[in-house]
Amino acid sequence: MAADLAGGAAVGAVFGELLSGVVEASRTVAMFRGTLKELASTLSSIEPVIKQIESFDKASDKEHETKQLVEIIDKGQKLVGKCCKIRWWNLVKKAYYVKKLSGLNKSIERFCSIDMQTHQMRELKEMQVEIRRLGSNEGFSYGNGMFSKVAVVVGSCKAPEPPEIVVGFDEPLNVLKMKLSKDGVSVIVVSGPGGSGKTTLVKKLCQDKHVKEKFNYNIFYFNVSKSPNLEVILKRLLHVMDPSGVPEFRSEEDGLNQLKHKLENLAMNCMLLVLDDVWSGCITLVDKLMFNLPNYKILVTSRSAFRRFDTYYLKPLDDDYAMTLFHRSAFLQNDTRCIPGYIVNKVMGSCKGLPLALEVVGKSLCGQPVAMWRKQAKQLCKGLSILHSNADLLAYLESSLDTLDTQSGIKDCYLDFGSFPEDHQIPAAALIDMWAELYELDEDDAIINLNKLSDRNLINLVLIRKDDQSEVDDCYNDLFIMQHDLLRELAIYQSGLDPVEKRERIVVELSGNNFPNWWSEEKKQQLSARLLSISTDATFSFNWGYIQAPEVEVLVLNFRTKNCRLPVFMEKMDTLMVLILMNDGIYPTEVSNFQLLYSLFNLKRIRLEKVSVPSLGSSSFHLKSLRKISLVMCNISQAFKKGTNKMSDIFPNLSEIEIDYCDDLVELREGLCDLVQLTKLSITNCHKLRALPEGIGKLVTLNVLRLTSCTELMTLPETIGNLCRLTLLDISDCLSMTNMPAQIGELHNLKKLYMTGCSGCNLPPTITMLQHLKEVICDEETAYQWESFGSNPDLRVTVPKEDINLNWLQTFM
Template sequence: MATNLEGAALGPPFQMLFDYMIRIPVEKGLVFKEEFEDIRTRLEALDPMIKEIVKSNMVLDRPKSVTIDFALVMEQGSKLVSDCWEVRKWYYAYKWPGCTTKLQKLRKSLDRLLTILGAQTALDTTKIRIKLDEMDARRSSRAEISNGLVPRQVEVELEGGWEVPQVPDFTVGLDKPLNDLKVELLKGDRSVLVVTAPGGCGKTTLAKKLCLDADIRERFKGNTMFVKVSKTPNLNHIVQELYQYNGRKMPFLQDEEGAFMWLERLLREIGQSPMLLVLDDVWSESATLIEKFSFNIPGYKILVTSRFKFPKFEPAYELEVLNDSDAMKLFCHYAFLDGGSPNIRDDLVKEVVQRCKRFPLALKLIGSSLSGERREIWQRELKKWSKDSSVLKSKTELLRCLQSSLDVLGEKDPVLKECFLDLGSFPEDRRIPATALIDIWTELNGLEEDDASSNIFCLKKWNLANVVITRKDVDEEDDYYSEYFVTQHDMLRELAIHQSERVAEGQKKRLIVELTGNKLPEWRKEHKDQTFNVNLVAISTDGSFSSEWCDIKLPEAKVLVLNFQTKNYALPGFVKNMTELKVLIITNYGFFAAELGDFQLLGSLTKLTRIRLERISIPCLRQTSIVLKKLQKLSLFMCELGHAFSSIKISEVLPNLVEINIDYCDDLVELPAGLCDLIKLKKLSITHCHNMCALPEEIGNLDNLEVLRLRSCIDLERLPDSISKLTRLTFLDISDCFSIRNLPEQIGELQSLTNLNMKNCSRLLELPPSVLDLKELKVVVCDEELKELWEFYLPIDANIELRSVKDEVNLNWLENHRS
């Protein structure tokens, strides 16, 4: 276990080097002035953090030997700087090369230390909070949040996802198990409780209800954490999320041993009162994870849900299937949501419930599929089920039972069924971005974007998926789905994959590959140059994948989905031969942005129209020399842009770009002016980029721009005057742009503007008179204060809807955003 001696060991040597560098006159360093200035800059950045480490007994998340290594570097650095400063022109010829190399090594060591301490993250977070505190003080006319805290809607954006998820509105059969587990948690002496049952029986719902129970909440004082473990858990990611959720600085983790060390340290710090940790959906492969989470901390208890039994933690609580009465209630709730179906006899309902074997997931899905159907459809479905089939005997038979409900969907809406099967392209227990699905369905099924987005909610209606909305204004209708996500039950995902694989070899539409470690697919052993005539390819790899890619041929693939967890990731070599590819979706499920190698392979994809990248460090496009002439939509989510668009003429690399979405990209400070040369651009969305402070004046060159979103860009202080040239702009969103003080004087020249969202623009205290010239303006979304301002300017007969939004936190958004 690391101790505070590590921080103390580093302090004095650093201070010696820091003091020396501050004292010496750098301008007299005739030979190494540039190197000295670089080193001084890094030392000035490190100084406050080193002092904080020593002052607060913090430790570095590195072995003691590494800390000592840093101390030695500091000591040697002091002598090195002294020697190099003495070098003079008359004899630098033989000494200069050696000094230069050593100074560069010292600079790299300081860079490494800066990375470990997470300097940039800490400074960014502090900057945001200071700015929000500053703004909150100016909002005196509004109801302030108690104790002077920053506005909660922004504070939550900085938090992680261990909050207890919502419980479904309707549940049955959980009262007894809920009471049984309460007694064990409140009075029992067992530190680990395991709830076990087959998938789809309601284990997770039971755990959620238990966490939200009044007695449990009183006992644990809200000190409850809920985490999805899934089949291939990423421990480092879990620990980092837990630190973020508890408002602490995230440690840099190299391995699982270090992760558990930091986890125990945190749990002991927050374990002053009783604490409940829920590990949801633990698979048999992760049995050791339960042991590693079991620390000897007073009042600390763990609740585990799993499809499997763990002998070391017996006896487990076995969640039983529903009794006949509860099974009937659950089925009827979903089958008769609208009050009933024509000519459905009670005995027919009972027979269907009996075929479902009282299995909750089957009751819910089959009930939903039969809702509103005629008696003949019910009877036909009953004939399809074998008398001996049971949803409880095995996973295969459960899938077979669920297949029946999917067949009904296929008869009603074959395209919607195909959309459901595409959900299997994403890893288990991961939120699926709605925008990714919209991109897939638009190109793969030939749908319009509004039809593709509506299919998300159709799947929800069929209980084949859930929709999670993380935005505050969940009722706002603006056709922007960056903060919409789709989730699905694990068993439903298996159903989608099973259905995709069960068709005849020549008729397969999807190739879904999940690789664990370096284990390649079985078919790779038999056919090294395998050809797959499929439309969609999805490949998921875990954090230990490092193998070379299979050399497969995909001549007809239109969609490629790549899911990974490693810090460095190279595009598969076979990508360059996917000549029909239209959609590329790359998602890094690690905690930090990943370097993407072989990016230049995209240059050979002449039909590529949509790219979506998540948590990717975008390489410099000048170095890749790619040109994507057909690309129409580019979406970047939580990416690092760096110098991606520097030193290139963007209009030549992306000449036909129509839509750009940039979300949660923290290193975006100023929008590259070259993007304003994209004359075909119609939609530009930049949201939650907290550090973006300026838009280029050239934005007025975007003659065809119709939609401009700048949501939650809290550092943005003004809109360029040239925005008035955007005569085709119909939608402008500057909501949550707290720093904007004024609108452009000539904003009235936006003759096509119909919708303006300006809620939470707290510093905007007046409107320019030209707003009266916005003849096409129909809807303005704003706060009460701005509504009064608009009413003052507008004539009584103005045909403009002023939608007033209260400055309060939407509780559904609050919970979803933490999940």
């Protein structure tokens, strides 16, 4: 059959067969209905062009040029036939064939947007030569057909009509109209994750009466996608501006110059150019089409964020709008069925306000019996994602990952976000710890990957407190990450495609004592995962059972109880390098079995959140590999008490300690000063801390000392002068500090000093001895003090702009 088709079958005939088959299948095969309708829409839109090209090819004896399209159509017919045979319960094959159908759709679109346009451009050249030869201005004969010169410019620049009913976009529409009215803004980007409604929003905008009038109806729309064709865009635009002529240019630059010239001379410089679905690697297209004209605007939609342009980030729908859209998709106008409200709310809520998900899931349940609705709700109650039961939605969201570079490991970084609980603000510092050991990424590489994922709208970066300098100094305590719940579920789904014993990362969410089937002592499966994440709810009894996970390198444990017991199977995790222990409850949790940590001889990093930390100096074990401890919102009054062993014996290689928002820290114990190998000590937002120990001068290898927002800290100890290697000192917002000790002048290697919010702190004359100090960041009053000394010409005193926001409150929510 394939040979026959490729050998001479008319492209119009086989195309018609495929279109008929797809339309019929979309009516009868419910499990692929959404994908098949999308494919049918694509085929219907290009059917007139196919017929025109077929007649043209017959006249010119060039049917061989559509051979590739015939082959694609043949494969498509076979694929549709296979889809019709798949049973509804086979979700694995369903997901596989949804991808295949989406791939077929893209292949057809690519042929029509690139290959076909290439053939037409060549034919255009030949026709122009023929026009000149015949001297005809109206038309010319080509074989058995009569063609106008303008017919060769295939395609429309008109914006497609939006859906009949658009829900929840009134505010975004108003914001975009305001942005379009601003002078000096030439490019506006609408950015958001896949399925957030960017294209629908822009289509609605293009049909807005006021927008049309503003641009004198000069609104031109192009779907760019992954493989833009600038030549086609230029020819269509030039043809619209001068329908009497056939666009012709020698090069891309020549075409751009012609377009700009026509915009200037034809009084069409009032124009809106819409570039829909611009992929991250195609931003140069926008640059090329930018012209410095007063009323010429480019509106871009993209899953990526292009930071140098004015960008509007499209948010998920709120509950009221989401319910309205879901109802319109899930219920027919005269539907008399009574689906219980709690079931509707459960299913609607699983879509997390994503318009695509609301429509796709709603349509999949439209007309279905109550039993199907009830089954969907039960699956959600068991923790199964909506993605497990909706292959169309899954395939669409998975396309958001197509641009991730697997070689750089950025996709692995994305998949790791599933390791943290839903709606949890993920600390950037925790991810840096994980990726340093899993992928050997340094801090800069980790932050670069976070920004790449943010640019693609796969995550949202949340800066709790803006400080332009802190990032320069590798301080990321105020940087957090949020993620849309469906994108988190996509990461978990992707991580769970392999059999459990072969997965690189395993995410387990325990409700009560309901363990997954593979978690049983009888089966004793040995897991090969490098990352293991376990979350429990408030009813979990901590009867862990036993699993074998000897290759785990990162363990994330998340509790919601006042007391918790570490699992005994941790003892066998000989390769564990990073432990992140979090408590999502209100108060710090009491941890038993804490001594298990001392059996983890390869452990390099520990991060504890909302945990009551026992004395770290009472153990007879040594953690020789431990490099970093982070304690966030913990009770740590007992942690650094002097015990039976010196802290430096227990942690001989500990180089970094972070203590943040620990409210019970009143004074720092002398035991901590035994850690003479420390290079970084960060004690921030500990508002009850009143004094540092005199022994702090023993930390002679210390490079960085941060004491930010320790509001009751009154002074620094005199031994501070012994910190001969200190290069950075941060006492910002230490509001009670009135005097700085004279020994500060002995910090001969100090290069940067932060002291904003310390306007009441008097500087001693010895600061003139700080000859290597390059930068001081302080408030205006303190700046006057520094200027009055004025002995160091290389010193730069910076007064940052005050940043007032309440983002920090989210840390406690």
